[in-house]
Amino acid sequence: MKLNKFFFLFPVVLLLSVGAWLAKIQFTSHQIFAEKAFTSSPVDSILIVATGDAMMHMPQLKMAQDPRTGKISFDSCYVLIRPLVKQANLAMVNFETTLAGEPYSGYPRFSAPPEFAQALVNTGFNLFVFANNHVCDKGKEGIEGNISFAEENKLYYAGIYRSKEERKQRYPLIVPWHQWKIAVLNYTYGTNNIAPPKGYMVNYIDTVQIEKDIEAAKRAGADVLLCAIHWGEEYRLIPTEYQRRIASFLMRRGVRIIIGSHPHVIEPVERFVPPGSMDEHLIAWSMGNFISNQKDIYTDAAMLLFIKLYFFQSGQFSFGSVKVLPLWRYKNDIPPGYYLVPAFFDSLTLAKFGFTKDNMRTFYHVIEHVRRQTLTNNIEEYSYERNER
Numbered sequence: 001m002k003l004n005k006f007f008f009l010f011p012v013v014l015l016l017s018v019g020a021w022l023a024k025i026q027f028t029s030h031q032i033f034a035e036k037a038f039t040s041s042p043v044d045s046i047l048i049v050a051t052g053d054a055m056m057h058m059p060q061l062k063m064a065q066d067p068r069t070g071k072i073s074f075d076s077c078y079v080l081i082r083p084l085v086k087q088a089n090l091a092m093v094n095f096e097t098t099l100a101g102e103p104y105s106g107y108p109r110f111s112a113p114p115e116f117a118q119a120l121v122n123t124g125f126n127l128f129v130f131a132n133n134h135v136c137d138k139g140k141e142g143i144e145g146n147i148s149f150a151e152e153n154k155l156y157y158a159g160i161y162r163s164k165e166e167r168k169q170r171y172p173l174i175v176p177w178h179q180w181k182i183a184v185l186n187y188t189y190g191t192n193n194i195a196p197p198k199g200y201m202v203n204y205i206d207t208v209q210i211e212k213d214i215e216a217a218k219r220a221g222a223d224v225l226l227c228a229i230h231w232g233e234e235y236r237l238i239p240t241e242y243q244r245r246i247a248s249f250l251m252r253r254g255v256r257i258i259i260g261s262h263p264h265v266i267e268p269v270e271r272f273v274p275p276g277s278m279d280e281h282l283i284a285w286s287m288g289n290f291i292s293n294q295k296d297i298y299t300d301a302a303m304l305l306f307i308k309l310y311f312f313q314s315g316q317f318s319f320g321s322v323k324v325l326p327l328w329r330y331k332n333d334i335p336p337g338y339y340l341v342p343a344f345f346d347s348l349t350l351a352k353f354g355f356t357k358d359n360m361r362t363f364y365h366v367i368e369h370v371r372r373q374t375l376t377n378n379i380e381e382y383s384y385e386r387n388e389r
Contacts, residue, residue, distance in 0.1 A: 042310035046177050049088035050259050050305045052287030053096040056116045057106035059293045063337030074119035076336045077291060085124035090175060092127040093120055094261040096134050098142030099149050109137035117149050129228040131159030131188040131203045140197040158186035161201040172217040180311050183222035185213060188230035207249055214253045224317055226257040232286055234263050235296055239285040251281055258283045265298045269374040271322055280319050291329055291338060301366045302327035302340055306382055325382035326370035328363050343367045344384050
C-alpha cells in the first residue's frame with residue numbers, strides 16, 4: 001500500500017521539482033540579462049522636464065497687455081523658472097487653449113494670443129501636447145492655429161492633425177536624441193462634446209487605436225515610450241479607477257513614462273516596478289495646472305518634473321534621478337500679475353518680491369501640499385543649490 005502510494009506521488013513530486021527548476025532557470029536567465037544590460041556604464045543620457053496645463057483666462061490677458069501700446073507679453077510670468085526649464089533637452093507642456101486669433105477668450109471656449117504660446121517657447125518648452133478637452137473649442141481655426149504655431153517654431157507636437165494622412169506621417173511622434181528615439185504618445189478622454197472639424201484628427205483614448213500606435217512606435221525603433229494623457233476627474237487629488245485601468249493597459253504594452261493632465265490639481269507621482277514586470281515605470285497621475293486664473297483649492301499649485309534617463313549600448317535605458325520642483329502661482333496687481341514661484345525661495349527673497357504675510361502663508365501651504373502629493377523615497381525635491389548651473 002505504501003509502495004503504491006509512493007509510485008503514485010512520485011510523478012507529481014517530480015513534475016513540481018522540474019517545474020521549480022525550470023522557473024529558477026527562467027528567472028536566472030532574466031536576471032542575467034538584466035544585470036548584463038545595466039552593469040556596463042551608460043553611454044548617453046537625456047533630461048526631460050514636464051509640467052501641467054498652460055491655460056489663459058481673460059484676467060491673465062488683461063495683466064499681460066500694455067493699456068497704452070496694446071503690446072502683449074507673458075514672458076515675465078516664467079522669469080523665475082526659465083533657467084531651470086532651459087536645462088532640459090526635452091521640455092513638455094500641455095497647451096490647454098487654442099490659437100484661433102481674435103477675439104481672444106477664456107473659459108469656456110479658449111482662444112489665446114500667439115504671445116501666450118511664444119512665452120512658453122521662450123521659457124524653454126519645445127514639446128507641446130495638444131490632445132485635451134479644449135482643443136476643439138474654436139473649431140478649425142483653433143486646431144490650425146495650434147499646428148501652424150508649432151510648425152513655425154519648429155516644435156515637437158502631438159495630439160492633433162489636419163488629416164488622417166498627416167496623422168499617419170507624423171504619429172507616433174518620434175523625438176530623436178543622438179542615436180536614441182523617444183516616442184511621444186498623446187490622447188484625451190474627450191473634447192467637451194465638440195467634434196473635430198471635418199477632416200481634422202484628435203487623438204482620443206481608444207485602446208484599440210492606442211495599441212496600434214504603440215506597435216507603430218516600436219516598429220519605428222523607439223527606445224522609450226512616453227504617453228501624455230488627458231484623463232481623470234477635475235479637482236480630485238487621487239487617480240480614479242479608470243485612470244488606473246488605462247495606466248495598466250499602457251504599461252503592459254511597454255509604456256514606461258505616463259504624464260497625466262486634466263484634473264487641474266496635482267495627483268501623486270509614482271516610480272515603481274509593476275507586478276509581473278522587471279522594468280521600472282513612472283506615472284505622474286496629474287501634473288495639475290502650470291499657469292491659469294483658476295480659483296478652486298490647489299489649482300494654484302504647480303510643478304516641474306525632472307526625469308533623467310540613461311541609455312546603454314545594449315539599447316536599454318534606466319531611470320536616473322526623478323525630481324519634483326513645487327511651484328506656486330502667485331498673482332498681484334502689477335503687470336504681468338502672474339508669476340510661478342519655486343519652492344526653494346526663502347522668506348527673505350519672497351519679501352523682496354513684495355510678499356505679504358498672507359502671501360507667505362499661502363505659498364508655504366501650497367508648497368507643502370505639492371510635497372505631500374509627490375515626494376517619496378525614490379522621488380526627491382529639486383533643489384537649485386544642489387544642481388549644476
